[in-house]
Amino acid sequence: MAFQISKSMTPKEVAAEMNGGKPLFMLDVREPAEWVEGHVAGAKHIPLGQLLERLDELDPKQEMIVMCKSGGRSGLACELLSEKGYNVVNMTGGLSAWKDKDKLTRN
Numbered sequence: 001m002a003f004q005i006s007k008s009m010t011p012k013e014v015a016a017e018m019n020g021g022k023p024l025f026m027l028d029v030r031e032p033a034e035w036v037e038g039h040v041a042g043a044k045h046i047p048l049g050q051l052l053e054r055l056d057e058l059d060p061k062q063e064m065i066v067m068c069k070s071g072g073r074s075g076l077a078c079e080l081l082s083e084k085g086y087n088v089v090n091m092t093g094g095l096s097a098w099k100d101k102d103k104l105t106r107n
Helices: 011-019 032-037 052-057 072-083
Strands: 025-028 064-067 088-091
Touching: 011 064, 064 072, 072 088
Parallel strands: 025 064, 064 088
Antiparallel strands: none
């Protein structure tokens, strides 16, 4: 695979779009323990290792912002999904760079 993502956004850009009221579909590919520690409110959680077996839960036509802790796993997820025809955007920097703490939730 030639690790190339056609579209990316920073956490700051994603938060700005959320704060502006733009409806976003966000996919968090971190592990369950990381998800419980905190995630962006409204994001869908599918760990990277389960992604290919759970493709039926995703709409290939809907743009989705893919996130992880630092941007590496989300980049891989974007590459996998893009090869399958999904419309993806990698959130570079990941949740480690997320500053809009009021948009994070725990469960």
